[in-house]
Amino acid sequence: MAVAWIGDRSVPVDDAARKAAELLAASLCPVFSLDTDVHGTRAALALARSAGAVCDQFDGAATAREAAQYTDRGGLFIAPGEVRRRADLVVIVGALPAHHDELIAEFASTVPDLTGKDAERRFFLVGDDAKTPGKAKAVRLACEGGLEAALGALRAQCAGRQVTHGVSHFDAFAEALAASRFPVFTFCGVFAGALALEMLQGLVGDLNRKQRASALHLPASPNGWGSTLVSTWTTGFPLRTGFARGHAEFDPWRFDEARMLAEGEADLHLVVAEDARQVPAAPKGVHMIALAKTAKPVAGAAVTIAIGVPGEDHDAVVYSSRLGTLAAMTAKASGELPPAAGILRRIGENLPERESLPC
Amino acid sequence: MLTRVAGGEIVDPVNGRLGTGDLWVEDETIVPPPTGRKPDLTLDAKGCVVMAGAIDIHSHIGGGNVNTARLLLPEHHKAHAPRPGATPLAQLGWTTFETGRLYAQMGFTTVVEPAMSPGAALHTHLELADIPIIDKATLAILGNDDFLLSMIRDNASAAMIEDYVSWTVASSRALGVKVINAGAAAAFKENVRSFSFDDEVPFYGTSSRKIVKTLQKAVTGLGVPHPLHVHCNNLGIPGAPDTAAETMAAAEGLPLHLAHLQFYSYGSEGKRGFSSAATRLAELVNTTPEITIDIGQVMFGQTVTISSDVLRQFTARGSANPRKSVIIDGDANGGGIVPFRYSNDFFGSLQWAIGLELFLLIEDPWRVFFTTDHPNGAPFTTYPEIFGLLMSRDARAKAMEAVSGRALKLTTLPALTREYTFEDIAVMTRAAPAKLLGLKDRGHLGPGALADVAVYRKGGDIAQMFRSAAFVLKNGELVVEDGAVKKMRWGRALRLKTTPDKAMVKRMEAYHQQRYGLSLDWFDFPDSAIQREQPFGEVSCRA
Numbered sequence: 004m005a006v007a008w009i010g011d012r013s014v015p016v017d018d019a020a021r022k023a024a025e026l027l028a029a030s031l032c033p034v035f036s037l038d039t040d041v042h043g044t045r046a047a048l049a050l051a052r053s054a055g056a057v058c059d060q061f062d063g064a065a066t067a068r069e070a071a072q073y074t075d076r077g078g079l080f081i082a083p084g085e086v087r088r089r090a091d092l093v094v095i096v097g098a099l100p101a102h103h104d105e106l107i108a109e110f111a112s113t114v115p116d117l118t119g120k121d122a123e124r125r126f127f128l129v130g131d132d133a134k135t136p137g138k139a140k141a142v143r144l145a146c147e148g149g150l151e152a153a154l155g156a157l158r159a160q161c162a163g164r165q166v167t168h169g170v171s172h173f174d175a176f177a178e179a180l181a182a183s184r185f186p187v188f189t190f191c192g193v194f195a196g197a198l199a200l201e202m203l204q205g206l207v208g209d210l211n212r213k214q215r216a217s218a219l220h221l222p223a224s225p226n227g228w229g230s231t232l233v234s235t236w237t238t239g240f241p242l243r244t245g246f247a248r249g250h251a252e253f254d255p256w257r258f259d260e261a262r263m264l265a266e267g268e269a270d271l272h273l274v275v276a277e278d279a280r281q282v283p284a285a286p287k288g289v290h291m292i293a294l295a296k297t298a299k300p301v302a303g304a305a306v307t308i309a310i311g312v313p314g315e316d317h318d319a320v321v322y323s324s325r326l327g328t329l330a331a332m333t334a335k336a337s338g339e340l341p342p343a344a345g346i347l348r349r350i351g352e353n354l355p356e357r358e359s360l361p362c
Numbered sequence: 363m364l365t366r367v368a369g370g371e372i373v374d375p376v377n378g379r380l381g382t383g384d385l386w387v388e389d390e391t392i393v394p395p396p397t398g399r400k401p402d403l404t405l406d407a408k409g410c411v412v413m414a415g416a417i418d419i420h421s422h423i424g425g426g427n428v429n430t431a432r433l434l435l436p437e438h439h440k441a442h443a444p445r446p447g448a449t450p451l452a453q454l455g456w457t458t459f460e461t462g463r464l465y466a467q468m469g470f471t472t473v474v475e476p477a478m479s480p481g482a483a484l485h486t487h488l489e490l491a492d493i494p495i496i497d498k499a500t501l502a503i504l505g506n507d508d509f510l511l512s513m514i515r516d517n518a519s520a521a522m523i524e525d526y527v528s529w530t531v532a533s534s535r536a537l538g539v540k541v542i543n544a545g546a547a548a549a550f551k552e553n554v555r556s557f558s559f560d561d562e563v564p565f566y567g568t569s570s571r572k573i574v575k576t577l578q579k580a581v582t583g584l585g586v587p588h589p590l591h592v593h594c595n596n597l598g599i600p601g602a603p604d605t606a607a608e609t610m611a612a613a614e615g616l617p618l619h620l621a622h623l624q625f626y627s628y629g630s631e632g633k634r635g636f637s638s639a640a641t642r643l644a645e646l647v648n649t650t651p652e653i654t655i656d657i658g659q660v661m662f663g664q665t666v667t668i669s670s671d672v673l674r675q676f677t678a679r680g681s682a683n684p685r686k687s688v689i690i691d692g693d694a695n696g697g698g699i700v701p702f703r704y705s706n707d708f709f710g711s712l713q714w715a716i717g718l719e720l721f722l723l724i725e726d727p728w729r730v731f732f733t734t735d736h737p738n739g740a741p742f743t744t745y746p747e748i749f750g751l752l753m754s755r756d757a758r759a760k761a762m763e764a765v766s767g768r769a770l771k772l773t774t775l776p777a778l779t780r781e782y783t784f785e786d787i788a789v790m791t792r793a794a795p796a797k798l799l800g801l802k803d804r805g806h807l808g809p810g811a812l813a814d815v816a817v818y819r820k821g822g823d824i825a826q827m828f829r830s831a832a833f834v835l836k837n838g839e840l841v842v843e844d845g846a847v848k849k850m851r852w853g854r855a856l857r858l859k860t861t862p863d864k865a866m867v868k869r870m871e872a873y874h875q876q877r878y879g880l881s882l883d884w885f886d887f888p889d890s891a892i893q894r895e896q897p898f899g900e901v902s903c904r905a
Contacts, residue, residue, distance in 0.1 A: 088877060331887035
């Protein structure tokens with residue numbers, strides 16, 4: 004079975020890794036887009052450091068927004084297990100990606116067990132796009148102007164301020180809030196903009212003056228959040244970190260992979276993806292190195308190397324939104340495809356005058 | 363490989379070796395002087411002090427809360443390349459890589475991360491595995507977790523509690539157990555805003571005292587070498603000396619370690635209601651032999667406070683500098699990240715002076731441990747300056763000129779003339795930590811010991827001497843020369859060798875299924891998940 008290609012030509016993996024290293028060495032501005040597990044990220048960061056590349060999450064705008072919530076203002080957050088066991092009021096803020104449906108349905112099908120006998124869990128939805136969780140009843144809080152406006156109005160109303168357009172069903176919410184021992188607001192950067200996220204944390208902060216409340220981070224991309232954590236301990240910064248000047252620099256605008264490719268800054272794009280169908284076409288003049296689960300070369304890629312899916316084809320460590328931390332996953336089947344980490348290290352071993360890799 | 367460290371001033375209090383001589387190392391081990399063999403490598407240690415590698419028992423170097431602090435403060439570490447010393451946090455050692463490099467350059471070879479959430483053990487160990495050169499270890503946090511509090515409420519047997527503690531230590535790969543503001547995180551979730559030693563945790567009806575006593579008994583019963591490591595209630599509050607004194611009294615003859623005592627040594631006297639209670643607490647430590655403490659020395663400058671004492675950190679949010687913080691309600695303790703700048707105003711000066719008072723008033727260097735509670739009191743990179751202050755009253759006198767005179771008047775510091783000797787330093791930072799943690803293979807330079815060796819070139823500037831070791835050997839390898847890392851290697855995380863009771867494993871499986879809807883597998887991990895060769899080293903329990 005072919006697992007590596009230079010252009011459309013099937014080659015041994017070592018040849019493909021050598022070619023990828025040549026392209027990286029010749030590149031003036033390489034950019035990496037990641038959708039991988041913890042060890043893939045560790046290896047990608049080490050390679051980026053050696054090659055002077057930029058590392059970003061693949062399609063990483065939402066992940067960057069979520070990271071900005073920490074880097075720019077901080078906030079109050081809660082572990083998912085604690086939500087299941089303690090939250091008697093869950094407020095779903097905006098739409099959530101489908102990969103969180105199972106967790107939300109679990110909240111809807113269980114009741115908190117740490118808040119006394121006969122505890123119930125009630126649900127509210129903020130904005131027009133938030134979905135009702137499973138079969139549970141939920142009351143919608145919305146107003147003209149979208150999610151940001153709804154959160155702004157809700158925060159103002161909770162603080163007893165006058166608003167011109169209040170959210171629907173506020174009185175019911177105020178009553179539920181007063182009765183709640185631990186309300187939790189869910190959020191995700193996919194459909195909530197930076198201002199919405201900031202307003203939400205402002206609301207949670209306000210509530211904590213008199214009662215407890217917190218916010219549950221449901222990441223836009225679990226792999227993206229895992230890579231954010233790894234990048235942070237490895238470089239001191241979340242993703243959108245570059246090594247062009249020999250040390251790590253963080254700049255969420257400058258090192259946005261989509262912008263760098265669209266504006267012609269990058270001349271090489273290394274993509275690590277679970278599925279080859281995710282890999283975008285390379286812009287004109289940009290060499291692409293594609294690492295993805297595939298049985299054929301990725302269209303337009305200068306080098307394609309097939310890799311396994313973390314946790315399916317090989318053991319992995321991934322971010323689990325269910326746990327709110329990193330978790331070890333055992334492969335579902337013993338696949339023959341190698342992990343991204345191994346391939347990235349092989350590329351690094353072929354870089355000329357390679358510096359010693361710190362990780 | 364045979365190495366001779368030649369002609370240095372050996373300071374090895376454990377083996378009574380104090381004086382000029384050679385030290386011989388073969389591969390990873392210190393050996394007696396060989397007969398008729400020539401060394402493969404000779405390190406000229408003339409004019410140098412030779413000690414065992416230093417051991418830090420309490421430094422927040424990795425894990426979820428530490429990483430959240432990095433995430434919260436990107437502006438404080440724009441690069442980990444060398445930066446001007448005046449840049450806030452520039453020398454903090456912010457990344458895992460820099461943490462290992464900077465510790466090694468100061469001659470530290472083992473560092474304990476003292477606050478690992480058992481539920482996030484994999485994250486912590488992955489970070490620790492990326493800290494090069496040094497060995498690491500962790501303390502698992504218990505005392506705000508539902509399982510333990512429920513067992514105490516339901517009068518579970520001591521044996522069952524021991525089994526649970528043993529399972530936690532084993533599954534999280536910890537070296538010991540820490541309790542942080544026992545019961546307060548659970549109480550805070552019920553909107554309790556202050557919590558003392560005899561207050562009851564809502565829902566569980568048990569007190570902080572009972573949690574501490576229960577864990578102390580379990581840790582002692584299991585033969586965990588390190589005594590229960592206690593972060594007391596009421597940290598940072600004027601009046602906290604009463605809490606610290608109550609906690610010491612509760613030791614009742616069994617070993618107990620109190621962390622960062624400086625933060626509990628604030629009296630409430632004077633116009634500002636803030637004074638030093640160092641003399642009172644030092645006297646208590648001096649007269650309570652079962653107690654050990656570490657200091658948590660404050661030094662001036664920017665830092666970030668990182669603590670699993672979520673109630674205290676929530677209360678401290680208003681003093682955040684810069685004005686942002688993170689508070690996490692975790693499955694048990696959670697945590698809080700609050701950046702802070704210690705200035706030499708009245709309050710900061712008093713905190714600085716109180717730490718030094720404790721260092722100088724506690725008489726037995728085997729029971730007082732050298733920490734800044736990194737980064738809470740100061741980054742670990744300030745250690746060399748603190749060594750200078752402890753070893754030279756002239757250095758202290760000079761430093762006192764730059765702090766608040768009104769604060770100093772409330773302390774005994776100006777009158778203290780004690781100067782630590784190299785032997786005291788070797789006890790406090792090598793021999794005593796090894797004994798406290800049960801690490802028989804290190805902390806001394808006797809034949810058979812692990813060849814972790816720090817060689818410092820003597821000179822007038824004590825801080826400079828400890829900042830840049832002349833040579834450091836880790837497991838016998840020369841890793842630092844003239845204050846710079848010469849060779850990279852990966853250390854191990856030291857964990858306690860303990861086998862969890864099978865019945866407890868079954869019970870934990872049922873608990874996680876019932877309460878979290880998840881198999882216990884989600885909360886455990888194989889060693890191979892770390893993806894390093896031999897990521898762990900094992901330490902035996904006491905017989």
